[in-house]
Amino acid sequence: MRTVHLAAPDDFDGWRDAARALALARVPPEEIVWHAGDGAPDLFADEAVLDTAVEGAFSVPRAFVALARDAVCHADAERFALLYAMLLRLRDQPRLIEDHADPLLRRIEELAKAVRRDVHKMRAFLRFRELEEGDQPRFVAWFEPEHHIVRINAAFFVRRFATMRWSILTPELSLHWDGATLSEAPGASKADAPAGDPLEETWKTYYASIFNPARVKIGAMLKEMPKKYWKNMPETALVPQLIAGAQARESGMIAKSDLKVADAVAAEPPADVGGNSRLAWEALREEAAACTRCHLYKHATQTVFGEGPIDATLMFVGEQPGDQEDLAGKPFVGPAGQMFDRALAQAGVDRGTVYVTNAVKHFKFEQRGKRRIHAKPQGPEIEACRWWIEQERVLIRPPLTVALGATAARSLLGKVVTISGARGRPHVLQDGGEAWVTVHPSYLLRIPEREKAEEEYARFVADLRAAGARAKELA
Amino acid sequence: MAQLDTREKLAILADAAKYDASCASSGTAKRSSAGETSGIGSTEGMGICHAYAPDGRCISLLKILLTNSCIFDCHYCINRKSSNVRRARFTAEEVVNLTLAFYRRNYIEGLFLSSGIIRSSNYTMEQIVEVARSLREDHGFRGYIHLKTIPDADPELIHQAGLHADRISINVELPTEQGLKRLAPEKSVEGIAGAMGDIKAAIEDKTDAKRRFKSAPRFAPAGQSTQMIVGADSANDGEIVTRASGLYDRFKLRRVYYSAFSPIPDASAILPLQRPPLMREHRLYQSDWLMRFYGFAPKEVVAATGADGMLPLDIDPKMAWALKFRENFPVDVNRASKEMLLRVPGLGIKAVNAILLSRRWRTLRLDDIARLTVSVARLRPFITAADWTPGGLIDRVDLKARIAPPAKQMELFAA
Numbered sequence: 001m002r003t004v005h006l007a008a009p010d011d012f013d014g015w016r017d018a019a020r021a022l023a024l025a026r027v028p029p030e031e032i033v034w035h036a037g038d039g040a041p042d043l044f045a046d047e048a049v050l051d052t053a054v055e056g057a058f059s060v061p062r063a064f065v066a067l068a069r070d071a072v073c074h075a076d077a078e079r080f081a082l083l084y085a086m087l088l089r090l091r092d093q094p095r096l097i098e099d100h101a102d103p104l105l106r107r108i109e110e111l112a113k114a115v116r117r118d119v120h121k122m123r124a125f126l127r128f129r130e131l132e133e134g135d136q137p138r139f140v141a142w143f144e145p146e147h148h149i150v151r152i153n154a155a156f157f158v159r160r161f162a163t164m165r166w167s168i169l170t171p172e173l174s175l176h177w178d179g180a181t182l183s184e185a186p187g188a189s190k191a192d193a194p195a196g197d198p199l200e201e202t203w204k205t206y207y208a209s210i211f212n213p214a215r216v217k218i219g220a221m222l223k224e225m226p227k228k229y230w231k232n233m234p235e236t237a238l239v240p241q242l243i244a245g246a247q248a249r250e251s252g253m254i255a256k257s258d259l260k261v262a263d264a265v266a267a268e269p270p271a272d273v274g275g276n277s278r279l280a281w282e283a284l285r286e287e288a289a290a291c292t293r294c295h296l297y298k299h300a301t302q303t304v305f306g307e308g309p310i311d312a313t314l315m316f317v318g319e320q321p322g323d324q325e326d327l328a329g330k331p332f333v334g335p336a337g338q339m340f341d342r343a344l345a346q347a348g349v350d351r352g353t354v355y356v357t358n359a360v361k362h363f364k365f366e367q368r369g370k371r372r373i374h375a376k377p378q379g380p381e382i383e384a385c386r387w388w389i390e391q392e393r394v395l396i397r398p399p400l401t402v403a404l405g406a407t408a409a410r411s412l413l414g415k416v417v418t419i420s421g422a423r424g425r426p427h428v429l430q431d432g433g434e435a436w437v438t439v440h441p442s443y444l445l446r447i448p449e450r451e452k453a454e455e456e457y458a459r460f461v462a463d464l465r466a467a468g469a470r471a472k473e474l475a
Numbered sequence: 476m477a478q479l480d481t482r483e484k485l486a487i488l489a490d491a492a493k494y495d496a497s498c499a500s501s502g503t504a505k506r507s508s509a510g511e512t513s514g515i516g517s518t519e520g521m522g523i524c525h526a527y528a529p530d531g532r533c534i535s536l537l538k539i540l541l542t543n544s545c546i547f548d549c550h551y552c553i554n555r556k557s558s559n560v561r562r563a564r565f566t567a568e569e570v571v572n573l574t575l576a577f578y579r580r581n582y583i584e585g586l587f588l589s590s591g592i593i594r595s596s597n598y599t600m601e602q603i604v605e606v607a608r609s610l611r612e613d614h615g616f617r618g619y620i621h622l623k624t625i626p627d628a629d630p631e632l633i634h635q636a637g638l639h640a641d642r643i644s645i646n647v648e649l650p651t652e653q654g655l656k657r658l659a660p661e662k663s664v665e666g667i668a669g670a671m672g673d674i675k676a677a678i679e680d681k682t683d684a685k686r687r688f689k690s691a692p693r694f695a696p697a698g699q700s701t702q703m704i705v706g707a708d709s710a711n712d713g714e715i716v717t718r719a720s721g722l723y724d725r726f727k728l729r730r731v732y733y734s735a736f737s738p739i740p741d742a743s744a745i746l747p748l749q750r751p752p753l754m755r756e757h758r759l760y761q762s763d764w765l766m767r768f769y770g771f772a773p774k775e776v777v778a779a780t781g782a783d784g785m786l787p788l789d790i791d792p793k794m795a796w797a798l799k800f801r802e803n804f805p806v807d808v809n810r811a812s813k814e815m816l817l818r819v820p821g822l823g824i825k826a827v828n829a830i831l832l833s834r835r836w837r838t839l840r841l842d843d844i845a846r847l848t849v850s851v852a853r854l855r856p857f858i859t860a861a862d863w864t865p866g867g868l869i870d871r872v873d874l875k876a877r878i879a880p881p882a883k884q885m886e887l888f889a890a
Contacts, residue, residue, distance in 0.1 A: 095835075095836060096836070098832040098833065098835060098836055099832070099833045099836040099837060100829035100832055100833050100847060101829070101830075101833040101837070101839060101843035101844075101846050101847055102833075103846065106846050106847075120523070123523055124523045124524055124525050124526075125525070125526070126581055127580060127581055127582070128579065128580045128581050129580070130579075130580070139579060139580070141581070156517075156519075158509055159507040159508060159509045159517045159519075160507075160508060160515075160516060160517040161508070161515065161579070161581075162507075162508035162509050162510065162511055162515075163508055163511060163512060163513060163514060163515055164515065164579060197580065199576055199577075199580060201482070202481065202482050202485060202573075202576075203577065203580070203582050205482050205485055205486050205489075206485055206489050206537065206577075207526065207528065207534065208486075209485065209486045209487075209489035209490040209493070210489045210490075210492070210493050210528060210534060210538060211493070211528040211529060211530055212493045212494070212528075212530045212532070213530075215530045215531070215735065215753055216529055216530055216531075217529070217530055217531030217753065218529055218531070219531070220527070220531025220532075221527040221528065221529050221530075221531050224524065224527050224533065225526065225527040233526065235526055236526075239529055242528075242529050243529050246529065283656075283657040284657070286653065286656075286657070287651075287653040287654065287656075287657050287708065287709060288709070290651075290653050291709060292714070293709060293711050293783065293784060294782070294783060294784070378782070379782075380781060380782030380783045381782075381783075383783045384711070384782075384783035384784065387709050388709070
C-alpha cells in the first residue's frame, strides 16, 4: 500500500503531481490510499509515494484537467481515487473523455457538478454583516459550504467587493481581504461573526413584500434554495409565516373582490350599478366581436354576444346563435327565440329584466344548398367559448342562471349531463351562483306529436315560472 | 399624511413591483472591481439568484417602483389611478443608497427600476434615468441595472437609459390588441411597438459602433425584454405563442416573460377573479424554450395545442407535439440528427450533446441513455437503441396514459 498525503482537502496541484508520478509508474488504483489535510496518516503505509521517481510525461485532455479541478473540491472521500482511476484510463484512451455514458466519467462529472452548484450557491446565499471597526467598516460573513470550495471561490468575492474590507468565515477556512491582499486563516465558528446587521430588517421587509401570496410554489423555492442553506440567511426566518399567511391573504383578496361586486349588485340602486359595469360589459362585447378562440368565427357572420340588463338577477344561457341570430347579431330572435319569449311571458317573467346569452357565440352550421343547417357545437368549441360566458357572469353576477339545453348545461356545470338527470334541482356553480337546467326551446319545436309537444311546452313554462320565483327569492 | 420612512416605502414600492416577472441578471458585459480603488460590483455573464421567495421566484435584483402613483388606469394593474392602494414615492437618492447598501451585503445583483407614471412620461423617465446615472457615475456601481422604460417618453431619454442600463424593457402587457384596448385604455399597440423598435435600432447602432471603435459606449448590453399578462384577456396559447415569436423576430428581444394574472387586492371589476393560471404560465415558458433552444417553429408549437388553441396542462408541449406527430418516432439515438434528438420528449440539450459525443465512441444501449437522462421510462417509447426498440409502443392508443404522470391529489398549496 502507498499513501499519498495531500496538503489540503482541495489540493489539486498536490493530487496532480502525485497522480502523474504514480501513473508513470503504472501503480494500480487499488494500491493507493489518498489522505488530505489533517487526517491521521496510515501507520503501516510507505512514507514516500514512490521509491524511485519515474521520468517522463504524458498528456491528458484539457477538459479532464478542468473537470478534475472541480471534482477535487467535493466532500466525497473517494474523489482522489476515482480521478486517479480515470486518469489511468485516459492515458491510454484520451478520447474516452467524450464518452459521457461511461459510468466512471459520469460519476466524476456528477461530483464536479455538485461542486459547481455549491460554488454558485455560496456566491448567492452568503450574507455579509457590517462591523464597525476603526474608521472603515468591515463586512463579515459566516458560511457553511457543503464541499471544499472556499479557496476556489475567493476570486469572485475579490472581483465584486474589491473596494470593501471583508472576511468570510467558514468551519474549515477563513478569508480576509483588506482592500489589497487576500489572506487565509484557519476555520472559525459562527460565534466569531457578528450576530446581526441593522439593515437585515429592511432586507426582510423587501423579501416579504416582493413575495406574491397568490402564487405559492414551495417546491420551486426548495429546489433552488434547499433548507441546508437557510440557517445563515436572515430572510428565510420569514418563510413559514409567509406561507401560512398566503392562502388566507389570497382567499381574502378574492372574497373582498367578490364582496365588492356582490355588494354593488345587491345594495346599490340599479341606476348606479350601470356606470362601471356597463362600460366593462361594453368593452367585453367589443373584444368578443374579434374572437378567434376557435375556428367557428371563420364562417359565421358575427359574434352574437349576450343581451340584457347588467343588474339582471336571472340569466338564461342557450346553445348557440341560429341562422337568424347570426344575421341579426342578437340572441334569441329566431323561431326558438320567439317560442322562448312566448313561454317567458306565460310564466310571468318580463323578458326586459333577464339577461340572455349563449354557451357558444358563433353560429355553427353545415351548408346544404342555399340553407345553413344548424350543427351541434363540439366540446372544444364549448370550452373555447366558456371564457366569454365566465366574463359575462363575473360582470352580471346573476344569483340564478338557467341553462337551456345540454350544451348550456355542459358549459355552465363544466361536465356533460343529461337534461333528464339534471332537471328540476339546483346546482351550485363555482362562482357561488345557483343554476337550474331545462330544455332548449328548439327542442319543443321539433316534437312531431302535438299532444307531447303541448305537454313539454307546459313543463317548460312551469320551469321558467319556478326560475322567476326563485330568482326573486335569491335577489 | 405622516411621512413614511424608508422601510415603509420599500414595503409599498416592492409590493407594487412584484407583478413584473423578469428577474434576470444575466447576459450582460463582464465588469469587475478587481484592481479598482473606488466603486463597487461585478457582472460575470451568468446571473445569480440571491434568494427565492415561497412563490418559487428568484430574487436577484432589488425590484421596486420609484413611485406607485400613476396617471394611467390599466385595469390589471394594482397601481392604476382608480385603485385605492397606499401611495409612496422614493427619491432617486433613496433608491441609490438602498441599492448600494443591499449590494454590499451580497443580497442582490443590482437594481430593477420601474415606475408608475407621474406628471408626464418624460418627467417619470427623467427620474428613472437619474437613479441609473447616479449609481454609475457618482458611485461607480458595476452591478446590474434593468430599467423599465415608459412607452411614449422622449427617445433621447430612452437613449440615456440605455447608456447606463444593462437591460431595457417595455411591457406589451397583453397578447391581443383588443385586450390592451379594454384593459389598458391609455396604452397603444403602436406606441409600444414604436418604442421597442427604437430600442432595437439603438442596440444595433451601438453594437455596430463598438465593432469599429472600442471606446464606443455600450447600449443595454443585455438587450431588451418584455412581459405579457396571461389569463386577463381572451387570447389562447396559440395566439400568445405566435405573438411572442413575432416579438422575438421583429425586435430581437432577449426574453418574453409571461405573468399569470394574479388576483390583486382591489381588483378592477373588468378582470377575472380566479387563481392565477400558474401551470398555463409554465407551459408557455416551456413552449418558449422549444422555440428558442430546441428548433421548433412557432407553427409547430401551435400545432401541439388542442382544438381550443390551448396547450395541454397535464403534459409538456414537447410531449404533446410528439404524441400528435408520432410518425416522426421512434428516433434512433445512434444515428439520428441533433435536430431529431432534440424532439424526443425527455431529452434535454445537455443529454443530446452528451449522446452526440458518446456515440462517436460506442454504440449506445438503453442503459447508456438511462445514465444520461432523468427518466428513461418516459422517453423509451420514442427511441431505438442498440438493444432496444419500442415495437408497437409508439402507436398504442394508451401511450399518453402510460407515460404521463398520474394525476396527483391537490396539495394544499399546489399551483
